Amino acid sequence: MKKLVVLSGAGISAESGIKTFRDSGGLWEEHRVEDVATPAAWRRDPELVLKFYNERRKQAMDVEPNRAHRILAELEDYFDVTIITQNIDHLHERAGSRKVVHLHGELFKSRSSCNPKLVYDIEGWELKTGDFCAEGSQLRPHIVWFGEQVPMMTVATQITEEADIFVVIGTSLAVYPAAGLVYYVDKDVPIYLIDPVQPDINLSKNMTFIKEKATVGAVKLFDKLVKEV
Template sequence: MKTHLVVLTGAGMSAESGLKTFRDENGLWEGHDVMQVASPQGFANNPDLVLEFYNQRRRQLKTVQPNNAHLTLAQLENEFKISIITQNVDDLHERAGSSNVTHLHGELFKARNIENNESVIDWTEDIIVGTKDKNGIQLRPHIVWFGEDVPLINKAISICETADILLIIGTSLQVYPAANLMHYVPQNTPSFYIDPNPNIRSSNSLKVIPKTATNGIKDFITMVK
């Protein structure tokens, strides 16, 4: 049986592909307060602004490709059982060839109607006010906004509970409940954290690798082989 490698990824995983994290140092998202463009209240107050914000993200995603870190993770499926849990809403893990990806915060290339969280459909084009599904109901991005439940968090917890090795790449570990997932792996599970600006230190069971995703994953492979 292959060793189960659980990988938690965040914005730093895709940064080297050219995707903006779109969150400034002051916390603004493209010049907007996060609650304006990523909350149910923001959508209710100004749906045009919110929809265009995600239209821009969707257009940008079409212009980029998986980087070497994405590709390396996909290749590691030859040696490990890999479960990727990502906070990213892009599809770069899948495009790189990874076969088991859980998107905690939704997916840019999917949409759902405003009345039913389960009404998820594939969607790659712009959404505007008046873009409706086959039942005539307004569509919205399939994105988990601030203040909304994270429907896949229990699935993610169950995955972490079966980890043999934990690898964290490119996340500040500041967004909850995702930041808590590292605490659900079995005690003393070998854990690795790749980030160019890590905010935690190495410990007995956690090795911090202060590098970008593409460089840090090379060090990780050396350590586990």
């Protein structure tokens, strides 16, 4: 099977109703990013940070994977698919995708404040003050905050370098370091970009731009790729 690697961003989850920091009327307007998604915010007001991500979990539990998520899962019948996602929700997994790399962390996991190797699943939506790791420190959201390193980038880069087909869906390639993954795709590998707004990028003659939202573009992608198998 050919290796199909997908880089997904906020646009695919937005069609399921997940708000993003950059949406008009989205989280930027409800909270400043500096107040809820940085290490400094955690040190300054952990209660606010916990509340913020508790609300995100509740919202994520109320939405469903959309057609784009499901199509990417269906492509596993034809390709060896790995999803590299900038999203922290579990909509790819819920749609049936079996290999998902989360660059920016996972909403339904927590980790130790003192030992990043101690990671736990969150049952339900709430992470509270007084929820401790095995070493006795407060659990924090398992999220890569602004200003923190992205530990899964090395893994994602290796996967990208091995791709036979590379797909970008739901991201304008404006958020780094994730956007830089396209530069690790072999020059002979076809790249498909699905987004309503065409990014200012032209990497190779093998690049195909599908100017559609994720759910519509995924259908077109599926039809094209499956015909070529």
